[in-house]
Amino acid sequence: MKYFFIGIAGAGMSAIAQYLAGKGHTVEGSDRVFLKPEGQDSRQKLEAEGIICHAQGESTPALDTDFVVVSTAIEDSVHEYKFAKDNGIKTIHRSDLLAEICDQNRTIAVSGTSGKSTTTAMIYSVLEYCGFSPSLITGAGLATLQEQGKIGNAAVGKSDILVIETDESDGTIVKYHPEIGLVLNIDRDHKEISELIPLFETFCKHTKKTVIVNLDNERSASLSRKHGHDFSAKSECENFSQTMEGIRFECNGTEFKLSQIGRHNMENALAAIKVARIFGISDNKISEALSKYTGIYRRNRILASKNGVTLMDDFAHNPAKISASVSACQDISERVIAWFQPHGFAPSRLMKDELIADLTRLLRPQDIIVFSKIYYAGGTADQSISAKEFADGLSANGKNAIYIEERASLLLYLKTTAKPGDIILLMGARDPSLATFAENIREGMF
Numbered sequence: 352m353k354y355f356f357i358g359i360a361g362a363g364m365s366a367i368a369q370y371l372a373g374k375g376h377t378v379e380g381s382d383r384v385f386l387k388p389e390g391q392d393s394r395q396k397l398e399a400e401g402i403i404c405h406a407q408g409e410s411t412p413a414l415d416t417d418f419v420v421v422s423t424a425i426e427d428s429v430h431e432y433k434f435a436k437d438n439g440i441k442t443i444h445r446s447d448l449l450a451e452i453c454d455q456n457r458t459i460a461v462s463g464t465s466g467k468s469t470t471t472a473m474i475y476s477v478l479e480y481c482g483f484s485p486s487l488i489t490g491a492g493l494a495t496l497q498e499q500g501k502i503g504n505a506a507v508g509k510s511d512i513l514v515i516e517t518d519e520s521d522g523t524i525v526k527y528h529p530e531i532g533l534v535l536n537i538d539r540d541h542k543e544i545s546e547l548i549p550l551f552e553t554f555c556k557h558t559k560k561t562v563i564v565n566l567d568n569e570r571s572a573s574l575s576r577k578h579g580h581d582f583s584a585k586s587e588c589e590n591f592s593q594t595m596e597g598i599r600f601e602c603n604g605t606e607f608k609l610s611q612i613g614r615h616n617m618e619n620a621l622a623a624i625k626v627a628r629i630f631g632i633s634d635n636k637i638s639e640a641l642s643k644y645t646g647i648y649r650r651n652r653i654l655a656s657k658n659g660v661t662l663m664d665d666f667a668h669n670p671a672k673i674s675a676s677v678s679a680c681q682d683i684s685e686r687v688i689a690w691f692q693p694h695g696f697a698p699s700r701l702m703k704d705e706l707i708a709d710l711t712r713l714l715r716p717q718d719i720i721v722f723s724k725i726y727y728a729g730g731t732a733d734q735s736i737s738a739k740e741f742a743d744g745l746s747a748n749g750k751n752a753i754y755i756e757e758r759a760s761l762l763l764y765l766k767t768t769a770k771p772g773d774i775i776l777l778m779g780a781r782d783p784s785l786a787t788f789a790e791n792i793r794e795g796m797f
Contacts, residue, residue, distance in 0.1 A: 536568035659772055696727070
């Protein structure tokens with residue numbers, strides 16, 4: 352088959368593109384990020400997988416292309432999309448293509464508004480370590496795959512086992528029919544709770560064999576089928592502790608150690624444990640595998656530590672994720688200096704009040720939160736909200752919150768503010784330049 356992906360550098364699109372290329376299909380694609388310096392790394396890595404890449408607007412799909420692949424973010428006015436329609440080339444939504452791939456495999460689908468990428472990576476890593484040779488399609492790069500020079504969000508194994516991350520943000524989660532389906536949590540993110548619940552209910556109904564839900568999250572617990580595979584870190588895990596080096600806990604008499612921080616990662620690990628047990632893997636072997644799990648791209652990753660100051664980078668971008676990341680850092684630091692760049696005007700408008708309320712409860716008197724202007728990826732959007740409203744709301748509630756509009760000014764602020772005992776936590780999503788920005792902070796601070 353011959354595929355052309357519009358927006359091929361996106362996390363979800365690039366993963367499917369790499370998977371198909373690994374399966375022997377002809378894959379080509381374009382992306383507007385290839386016009387920018389920060390897009391060259393992903394372009395080079397896609398091309399190394401045999402994928403032909405173009406800057407968006409500078410190419411058209413060949414007339415013998417079987418499918419032009421689009422996502423919800425691709426608007427009708429995009430040059431390649433319009434060309435495909437005008438010339439009768441079939442188009443397929445990313446989610447429909449992924450659904451077809453899922454139907455061809457024994458699929459483990461991980462869902463939830465937080466923790467999907469990490470749990471997907473943990474499950475894949477455990478199965479891979481234990482010799483099951485699974486395939487992977489996910490939204491964030493695994494460190495072990497990135498060390499091989501890959502983007503890290505896709506892999507083609509030798510078995511028919513496939514581990515995927517599903518997306519509820521655009522409602523496409525209802526299209527998948529996995530063998531095993533996980534629901535980690537349901538919190539407000541992109542959509543209101545009233546819109547999310549029916550989507551996850553349908554996902555559970557579509558799961559062919561085993562549904563696994565997190566009983567510690569009230570909304571996901573309501574989906575439980577009470578078949579014995581559901582999980583609760585609160586009741587199943589004990590003796591939790593964490594240091595800057597990671598976490599440890601006990602489950603069913605077995606000790607587990609991971610090099611990531613945060614109680615939320617204990618929940619993620621427990622979900623992976625439940626899946627591994629279904630495949631007959633012993634807890635001791637799962638523990639061994641998780642101890643070697645090295646994490647994923649931009650998830651509570653320590654970038655540097657010097658003179659008592661530690662710099663961390665994280666993908667957190669909704670109230671639940673931001674709270675979990677800040678809380679994890681609070682447990683191991685005297686003070687947290689957090690920076691957050693919201694992405695998208697609609698998501699910012701949706702989460703503003705909830706995030707202000709959550710951080711008002713969570714932030715200690717000594718903690719500081721800094722906001723910079725909302726990341727704009729292009730397209731049509733109502734821009735009548737500013738990240739300054741987040742800072743103003745928290746300041747009005749007595750918290751140390753400031754607004755630094757241009758993030759380029761953050762480095763100077765950190766240099767004059769950070770002191771021994773601090774963790775600097777950088778948070779944000781979707782913006783492909785965030786990793787480079789974090790690296791610039793590292794170079795300037797350390």
